Amino acid sequence: MVIFMDKQFNFQELHAIVSTLRSENGCPWDRAQTHETIKGNTIEEAYEVNQAVTDLSETGDPANLCEELGDLLLQVMLHSQIAEENGEFTLEDVVDGIARKMIRRHPHVFGQTTYHSIEEQQADWDAIKAQEHGSEGGEAMTPADELKNVPAAFPALIRSQKVLKKAKKHELISFEDEDIFKEMLQSVVDLQMACGHSEKKEVLSAMLGKTLFAVNKLAAKYGLHSEMALTKETEDFIQEHDNV
Numbered sequence: 001m002v003i004f005m006d007k008q009f010n011f012q013e014l015h016a017i018v019s020t021l022r023s024e025n026g027c028p029w030d031r032a033q034t035h036e037t038i039k040g041n042t043i044e045e046a047y048e049v050n051q052a053v054t055d056l057s058e059t060g061d062p063a064n065l066c067e068e069l070g071d072l073l074l075q076v077m078l079h080s081q082i083a084e085e086n087g088e089f090t091l092e093d094v095v096d097g098i099a100r101k102m103i104r105r106h107p108h109v110f111g112q113t114t115y116h117s118i119e120e121q122q123a124d125w126d127a128i129k130a131q132e133h134g135s136e137g138g139e140a141m142t143p144a145d146e147l148k149n150v151p152a153a154f155p156a157l158i159r160s161q162k163v164l165k166k167a168k169k170h171e172l173i174s175f176e177d178e179d180i181f182k183e184m185l186q187s188v189v190d191l192q193m194a195c196g197h198s199e200k201k202e203v204l205s206a207m208l209g210k211t212l213f214a215v216n217k218l219a220a221k222y223g224l225h226s227e228m229a230l231t232k233e234t235e236d237f238i239q240e241h242d243n244v
Contacts, residue, residue, distance in 0.1 A: 014073075014077060015077065015091055018030075018077045018078060018081050019081055022078075022081050022082070022085065030078070033078065033082065034082060035079060035082055035083075038075065038079070041075060042072075042075040042079070043153075045068065045071045045072040045074075045075050046072060048068045048071060048072070049065070049068045049069055049071075049072050051068075052064045052065040052067075052069075053065060076094070077091065080094050101132075104128060104132070105125055105128050105129070107124070107128075108121065126169065133149075143166070143167075143170040143172060146166045146170070147163050147166055147167065150162045150163050150166070156212075157212070157216060157226045157227045157230065158226075158227050160212070160213055160216045161216050161219055161220050161225075161226050161227075164213075164216055164217055164219075164220035165220045167220075168220055168221065173217075175217065175220070175221045177221075180214070180217045180221065183214045183217070184211070184214045184215055184217075184218070186214075187210045187211040187213075187214045188211060190207050190210065190211075191204075191207040191208060191210075191211050193207075194207040
């Protein structure tokens with residue numbers, strides 16, 4: 001495959017390039033990859049995109065974001081190419097699937113539905129998602145199924161917040177401010193007591209987990225992103241101690 005670098009490539013040509021890399025005469029490293037071996041790369045590239053968005057806000061230069069989005073797109077292309085070779089699905093299936101999902105989940109844009117509030121739209125979005133899962137499994141998921149369906153591979157703060165949002169939707173626990181702060185305060189007291197027995201690391205770890213989980217309820221209630229909040233606080237701390 002002859003490549004002319006003095007041109008702008010399109011999506012179809014990128015597909016052909018990735019296919020060539022995986023071909024018999026392609027790159028040994030690319031040919032050796034599987035879904036499992038590159039899943040870590042996919043996570044890393046997603047984080048690189050996230051960092052590039054932060055950098056864009058500070059520098060106003062979009063070049064790095066453009067590059068990182070390309071790196072993340074490559075992971076999609078590689079997974080799709082591997083899947084096609086395995087007879088699982090094709091890149092066209094991926095594109096078709098997400099296009100149909102966006103049309104299905106936006107009936108107010110691509111259909112005749114009218115929403116009168118954000119809350120009404122969100123409720124319908126959740127209902128459509130439930131129907132999608134129901135059509136795959138034969139029946140709609142139970143609240144317990146929804147909790148279990150949150151991917152375990154998510155970072156802990158993100159996963160717990162998504163679980164808590166589903167718990168809030170189904171009113172599984174109280175999300176009144178008074179109850180949340182009471183639980184937060186109690187967890188801090190328990191954590192302090194656990195510190196008196198610091199030789200028991202598993203107890204201290206459990207109490208720390210309960211405290212973090214209690215704090216995350218506040219994020220789930222008010223639609224805050226706990227992962228981003230902690231990231232910003234960490235960056236602020238680094239900046240405050242820049243000259244130490």
